[in-house]
Amino acid sequence: MADPKGFLTTARQEWPRRPVGERVRDWDEVYVPGALLPIVERQADRCMDCGVPFCHEACPLGNLIPDWNDLVSRADWHAAAERLHATNNFPEFTGRLCPAPCEAGCVLAINQPAVTIKNVEVAVADRIWADGLAPPRPPERLSGRTVAVVGSGPAGLAAAQQLTRAGHTVAVYERDDRPGGLLRYGIPDFKMEKAHLERRLGQLAAEGVRFRTSTEVGRDVGAAELRGRYDAVVLAVGATAWRDLDVPGRELAGIEQAMAYLPLANRVCAGDLAASPLSAARKHVVIVGGGDTGADCLGTAIREGAATVTQLDIYARPDASRDEETEPWPTYPKVHRLSPAHEEAGQLRTAPATGTGSDTDARLYAASTLRFDGDAAGHVRALHLTEVDAARRPLPGTERELPADLVLLALGFSGPDRTAGGLLDQLGVDLDERGVLARDDRFATNVPGVFATGDAARGQSLVVWAIAEGRATAAAVDRWLTGATELPSPITPHDRPMTV
Incomplete structure (x- = not known):
């Protein structure tokens, strides 16, 4: 660590928010632009570089948090970007939207305010783009295998990017008019402006990912047609079956x-x-x-x-x-x-x-x-x-x-859309006792060549778990297609957040 006493001499300081009276008059992100970089190096100094970094265990992506904290404290942004991208496809999403279970697992948090891990992460993520450190990484050669990813939320996008970089030809099907899933149509702009999403989508497209928007699989494209056209299918359809409230008067308008x-x-x-x-x-x-x-x-x-x-x-x-x-x-x-x-x-x-x-x-x-x-x-x-x-x-x-x-x-979600005659019925995939997509230890459903990832199989969860799901599912698909894989697999289908 750059400053062995940083956690003793520096108080926790978070990215300041804009005044309430100002920010509620627009839809821009709530934080003061440019106010994070002047403080983030000192905040990274608070990382203890502890012998057993529990922040790794708390983060399903296995982010190398002490590594990039140390590099940020030394202002080595290029190396910090490499460490961050080694485990996370979309740090600008997680840095803004994740509730930071890593900070709850910070060793410093035992008796002091935790390191501002989330703020350091988003500072690195934004510096990545400002310094041109996120160029497209198309594969050197193509495998000749094709994969359809159904759904373009964070799990689907992570799976698509990993599989494309492994050399497979990937098409992402999205029923809305623009890709992004809940990142696009669910997360308000004051939490994450859509320019961050557009930059990543541009990177994916430049790497070779093909997007098929305004296309609902099961209606515009039949499930049988999709299976016949692609060597593998990844279901990343999310948990969109919302819970309702059964009380008198529920039928009223408004x-x-x-x-x-x-x-x-x-x-x-x-x-x-x-x-x-x-x-x-x-x-x-x-x-x-x-x-x-x-x-x-x-x-x-x-x-x-x-x-x-x-x-x-x-x-x-x-x-x-x-x-x-x-x-x-x-x-x-x-x-x-x-x-x-x-x-x-x-x-x-x-x-x-x-x-x-x-x-x-x-x-x-x-x-x-x-x-x-x-x-x-x-x-x-x-x-x-x-x-x-x-x-x-x-x-x-x-x-x-x-x-x-x-x-x-706003009562949460019970699993994927189970409309009669829809995609799931057409595929014949099984559901488990929770009403989500059932899968084995390799993220595979009961239908050969069809895999399930993200909230559709895990249940409603966090963006950081969705990206971890997408990365791990991509590794499983790559192994199924080629017999081996070099893609990272940060989690298993059965991993869950740390509990007592």
């Missing part, structure tokens, strides 16, 4: 799924629409679901000019620090975190019904929806909720009503 709402805001930012048909402007908005998708809805509704926005979380408010008994280091703890959207909601007081505390951030905890009320036109006007105990049982006397012109359901 109650929408989060993933019907968020893509429209992305299309406004892309210039496809002048305004979203589901815009939250001047509406009382209630978001049901306390996860990241709900927070994305919160930040989006604020920028659209909602009258009020409240987010309901069925779980109790977490503590500010980890519970060493139930979630000891180095596991990723469930603690109270303040995302940029919650910071905005707190300062702007978007949800006065949540209370008057100084840390009010639009969230109502331990809250369960009972029913919806509608007006004479059949449009939602109110949501009735109750407080619940740890077993999610209603607490008598706690029922209350919130005004609601727009309700967004």
